[in-house]
Amino acid sequence: MSANQPVDRNAGKRKRQRACDRCRRKKRRCDGGEICDHCVKVNLVCTYVEPATARYLGHIDNPSEFLDESVTAYVESLTVQFETAQTSLKRLEARRADPPLYARAVRNLVTPFTPPHPDDSGFIDLADSFGALSLDGAPPDPGFQGNSSAAMLVKAAVDVKTGGHLESHRRHRMPPAPRPWVMKSWEAYAPTPPHNFAFPDDHLMGSLVSLYFSNVNTFVPMLQRPMFEECLQRGVHMHDTGFGTILLLVCALGSLYLTDTGISKRDREILAWKWYNQIELCGHLLRRQPTLRDIQAYCLAAHFLTCISNPRFAWAIVGFGIRLAQDVGSHRRKAREPTITAYEELEKRAFWTLFFFDVQLSGALGRAAVLDPVDMTLTLPCDCDDEFWQLSPAGPGSQPPGTTPVTAFFISLINLYRIVHFTLRSLYPVQKLDFQSRLLRVLSAVAAELDTALNQWFSNLPPHLIWDPDRPVSLFFDQSAALHCFYYYTRILIHRAFIPELYAITPPNPLALDICTEAARECIQVADVHRRRQPNGNPLPFSQSPIFTAAMMLIIAERIHAAHPESSDTTDDLALIYTSISILRAQQERWPSSEYFITVLEGLISSDDDSLPDIHDLGPATHPDTGTHTTAMCEPAERVAIPIFPAFVGDEEILPGRVRRPLAI
Template sequence: MASVHGGETIRARRQRLSLLPRACEGCKIRKTRCDRSNPCSNCKASGITCQQPPVETESRPKVDRVAQLEDYIERLEERLSNVENQLAGHGIESEAPRASSVVHTGRTENETPVSQLLKDSPGSLYEGSSSFTNHSVEAIEVAQRTVGSNISGAASSVGASLSDLDALLQPSSALPALENHQFSFNADSRPLPTLESLPVALVLSVVRRMKANSPIFFSGYTVNDTSLIENLCQAVFFPTDPVSLGQLTSMNGILYCILKEYLATQDPLGKQYDLKAFLAKCDRNFNLGIETYDVLAVPTFDNVLALTLAVIKAQSECKPQLCCTLIAAAASHCQMLGYHRELTYRSDTRRIAEQKRRIFWSLYIFDKNMSLLLGRASNIQDSEIDVQYPSLSTDPGQLPWDRWYLMAILLAKEQGRIYETQYSAAALKTSTATREHHINELSVALQQWRTNLEQIDPSRVKHPEIFALSRHHWDIMYYSTLTSLLRASTTSGVGAEISSPCFQAARSSLQSHLRCFSGYQMIDMVSDKDFADWVLHNSSFNPFLVIFLHAIAATSLEDVQLLDEVVETLRKVRGASSSSERLYLICATFARIAGRMVEEQSSCVGLYDQQTDSLHLLDAMDQIPIIWPESLQDFPEMDTSADQFSDWGVPDMAGILTSWAEGQPSAFGMYGANMRGGQPE
């Protein structure tokens, strides 16, 4: 707020002058100087009535009121025109869908301009207690308390200035525009892709179907409220405000997940519509939306929802590197919006706050799991989180699923602690005693977690077959996480020790894998690809390497048989994706080598103590590579000279085992990143 000379603000000056009496009407007409008394001396001398000027009110002249109404009508007409343009631009159909739609990525005359589609700016962004804004607010509060105890004129002037400053710091006056998230904002030079149309009748049928019978998708992590999808579809198909790209992308992402489920379960809706064709449309629309700068860079609720759905899709397609990219973008949005802090939910309704919490904690689960799986620091730090967990449902059919969701959050917390205390760069510099202390502490925490998991009552759960099948998946997650914990290096520089509890956890993990695969085979709605994508590639396969080392160290035929059984399950799903094929080839090679070495009664991987059932690894790189060529040549079903081995080859496989033996995750080799000299190519 500007100020006049002497430190008096404009507002204070206006307030002071408004208190002064004004000249009477008689003196104004005669154009004489009025002494501003009542009655004034001029009116007394003239013997006329002294008429005081009327008090000004805040009411505007009639002309201004008419102009305001005209402007309001003009803005309403503009908004109505925007809605009509959007309906034409999105090609929303009220009848049955046309046979085909031509899709362009350039601007067409019916395409909605980006300035209209993204008119809604992101909300106020979260700033922590160390920020300049928060320090300024604290300083203002202190100054206001000081001024409040002083009733002088100077204090009044300072108080007005503080009020002006406080207004400048309010979130409403600092709403970040879209321009703050990009270098330029030119709708004409950066058109959005045209999304293929979906028939309104289909969307309405899906919404009615969801409300009548909650899909399995709603029993998971991210979304469990039909009103969110219903409101999202209303905002897109029957808009009263400009539709954002995040809304369009989120809607297509949710419909993609639900239509995919309806196809797998052979829902009766498939007899009315070609669900496979509409699933492909949703898939394409969703991909186009996710691959835009605005969704990745602009922090809004709809963009966070879209990115979280994209993480689920990337997991289902076994693309861990893409998954990490999407998690990083979504986590950044959450932190900028303050979803990790409880104070940012105070102004939200209970339903909206619950939706935000579920999305945040879902991202948290994905982030911590991928962190341990790939050996990378997580994007979301536990020290910054104080947001509450999602509430539990009162519906007895949904309650067990919600309890599992809470258990997933707690397991993710332990996975984050395992990485931080055992595998991070800082952890590798700590003493052996410190790391062993953390291992013992986390082992107890994981055991308590499993005890709590087993106490969940599934007797009234919705979708009981899927719930029972998921139980085996939890066993895999528990034992593979426990193996990664117990496997963490207890010595540095020379090698590592694998204890008997680690061998037991690894064996239990592979046995759980066999039970889980058998359960998936018995349910028609789940394909081999689903098993590969959701079970194999979202849990650590370190237990396989642990049992491989135990087999050749203890010359155990029982371990070799277990490895062969696991390889057989991998063989059945090897065609699900290139990652499944790669995982099969690597594990089959390890199993074959273990069989040959046990058969020849040869062990050269370290010092094995039969009494304690523990193995101390010395230097795996000097011992293992000499075995690989002969073993690979003896594979009856593999062509070792084929191009399929050119991408990973003998040195790569040796690198997988060596880096793992030194206490590093093996996910790079398992997922396809080439390791040469310890660096990914």
Template sequence: MRTNYFGSASSFALADHAIAWEKEAYDVQPRYTYPASDLIDTLLVLYFTNVHPTTPILHRPSFERSVAEGLHLADPQFGGLLLSVLALASRYSKDPRVFVDGDASLSAGWSFYNQIWILRKKFEPTIYEVQMYCLLTLYCTGISATHISWLYLGIGIRCLHQRGEHQRKGCGGGPEDELWKRAFWSFIALERMVCAFTGRPMSLQAEEYDLDLPFEVDDEYWDQGFTQPPEKPESQLSYFLADLRLCEIWGDAMRRLYAPKKLKTRMGWDTLGGEQSSVATFDSRMNDFLDSIPPHLRWDPDSPPEDDMFFDQSVILHLTYNFILIAIHRPYIHKATVLAAPSLSICATAARTILRAANMWLSKLQRIPLPNLINPVFVSGIILVMNMLATKCVGLEKNKDISLVGSAMEILKVAESRYHTAGRLLDIVREVRSFYGLFHPPNDHPDSFNAESVPGSSSFESTNESTSTPGLFLPNIHDVFYPQHEQLFQPVADSTLPYDQSSGPRPGMSIEQLLADTERPDATKSIFGDELMSMWMAVPTDVADISGWDAYIESRNGPDVNWFPSFPQTFR
């Protein structure tokens, strides 16, 4: 069966039956080197524990069966997919065989990634290749040259377009069709995350694809007619479908609120009325999304899910929701309009929520953060610094926010042992904080991350390898690089500094409600002095723009100051 897709206007559609197109019988195939079978087995467990719950592009039973049967030895495309799985899983492993030279933590998985061939000639893309591009995108979000992740993302999307996987099919419904659906929707979710991080345009808009969502059925029930058993209604795929609904809002928001000036002017989006209408529309959609979250994925910090996988999914969904709230409102916090004060308040509240949830996530699971946690933590830390400058908060409220900024730095420091980008983001938060003298209380040195000095932190004994859970990232890995830590991550306790919840934004609050609570429409003028306004306006409009922060820090310190000594200039 032909799998190429050409639109009705294509000349290929006319010539397809007029010319006999034949592929060459020979094509050079890669020769991959795989690790020992015991390491493969261990890394597969780590992958399906740490990555699969939030990126379910694979079908676990069939994938593990294919590995056991040795398909990677016979099929180079499946071999490339396996290597990409091993590369990602290596970030959660302490085995010295996953490191280059056996001890460089940032090189975890590089020996697997560096073998993979891309862009085969003369052959149609297979499901294995498309899945591989998705996982390579995830892996490259953590290397020094993060822009490569956007390129892999584009290759995968073009392969999906070539096969017509963006269109609803008139027949099918079997396991292979379900794998292609999962692949397409995984790229939808991943593209939103990567483009938000890199600040680059999306290639898939909602009006350009039309296909069914994946079945809300766990992997082990595919052979039962894709039916989730009534006695187990809480599906692992519920998170993925909820995340896709959230990503649809995210994509629309990025397209409209971060559009080029020419498009905004043409569509009338850059007027005050257009901005207020856009923000109100997205706020309403976000509130509707809250009502649609399945009960087992709803986030309650006082009663989080007991199951580790559902806890993982619930936290990441909660983080993504609040990160999108920040994305919706942050373009307006610099502007002297009626949207500035309420938008800053919403962003600050969402940032606090993100950091508290991330704090709980790491303190419970004790493992290296996922890529979709790192950027929200960075942005939240920056938002809180900006909020403290703008509102000139003092006393307990300021100390609480300073502690949360310290928590963001602690999380990024944990992540930087495996992600180049996390170390760079940590440096940015540290320098931005130091510009304005927003340091921790006197007992906490601003550049120290000694867990014993963190109020309320608890000790942690290293887990013996023979009794540890294979899905967890073991604390003694981190000891090699951060010997001052007894625990991979110890939460920053801030419960002694309560906020007054009687004022300010509340969950589900719309921009209209917040505007109504604002005492004066021009309240933004009262939160900036002339000197602070000048400093504030120099801050990058997009707080997630790393290159913008590079330029900002350089302008304040001079071009000869290198705040990122661990990163070569070519990757800045």
């Protein structure tokens, strides 16, 4: 043997039938000796203690002797783990194919309403089930009771006992029992006596009613004109307090649109309050069951206060009205048949009106809305104009082919404000820190879904509601202008939360400011075209918040760009800010509540130091929008207080600090 030949340490020893543990893990060729060559080479301990894999079992004469019970259990455990992992992977792949929950929720906003589930109508039978507990007739209506209520347990007990059928002979055999649902003598108030209402004379009343239906009900068709006028001709208001209240509120709203020669803004306002101050709200609930006319009264009162007074008052009235409507189940579909009665249709329209005002006022005040649409099972109102309704209890008819429904505006408005409601809930929550710390990563995706839903809503607008500034002035011209102002206002709400300079919690989007600024310009331009082409000077319905928000976005954008003069030219935006003030000042003739928005915008413009001139310090220059001349000269001032203007009547201005203004030159 040569001296250079390696020594075989395994010579004469029995070789293993498998590779050593280390070679098997590394998938190397192994000689299978007691100490394999590779382990000798790297000076490692060579072991054969790890169990062999199944592929070696075929080479063993008796595998059952080779694999002990622990190895078998180990293999079975690995098999179960593999199957579990495979099942979980399939579930994850299935979930990845479906859109996230927030995406499905947003997309449902622009899809047709699904019919309510049959189980949702269980509350309709509730009064009948309570009737089985009565000896001499059904007790008073217990109001709406949801599935989690104790009343539903009573209904279930009655259904189980009677099989769902109330048999008269069983009812008579029931033993006498106390009737706790009947009010005690000291709880029940005496019936409210009819109010001694002072109505307008017949000529003025006819004018005010006509103005209401022409300027208000055509946008929010809460009342059905033929039915209303039929009750008016029969003199129902002289003995029915509910209808008398509705009539006074109609007259109050109609007074805002009087155009008689010689009547001033102050006269209109005094006349409107004369009718409104006679009504009594929030005081009847303990005396009697709320009715449809009660709910309609809250709708009209909220509309009146929005135009003439303060959003806080209107917001409170809307909240109380929604609670009353929920008490009688107006938020749930009551009909079992495809057709509904006229009463049910009017009840549905009244509730959607409350929903609209609730969302609008909550957004303007930064408060949570009372009702979430997911808690409602109502379908959209019937798309049929008043003149095609039937006066019988059969309910509304159908719009004749070839005619354009006026109510399409109200339906489009409801669908748009469902998007607004979801925007306020998702991007402007009350508990912002807690909410966004958990969902910060998906907020941008939520905004993208909302933007897509808004685009889909826009693409589904009926042709007669598409904005065309050159179309003839008509009701559809007014409706399309109002809808497009709402549309741009909604786009601002969606993207405003992502402006880096405004909100530090949301993920910033450098394009958010440009999107909001462009939408603000479009909103003001639409309102300006409407104002210039409207011959009677009537304001654009519900446009106060959109116009004010648009003007505020332009002021904010101007101040942000002031730090970067090369980034943008704000000369045109300055003219649009003055245009928005002019629009609101024109609206003030009909809607006194616009004065607040005018005061705030003028104050913010006046507080700027060099980018925007003081609206009162223009000197003899021409106003950028109206073309009028002012004679007030600029007076030097070292310092001026910048107030935070009060949002509510009776509040005081907050003076957070003082800033230096440059001396006039």
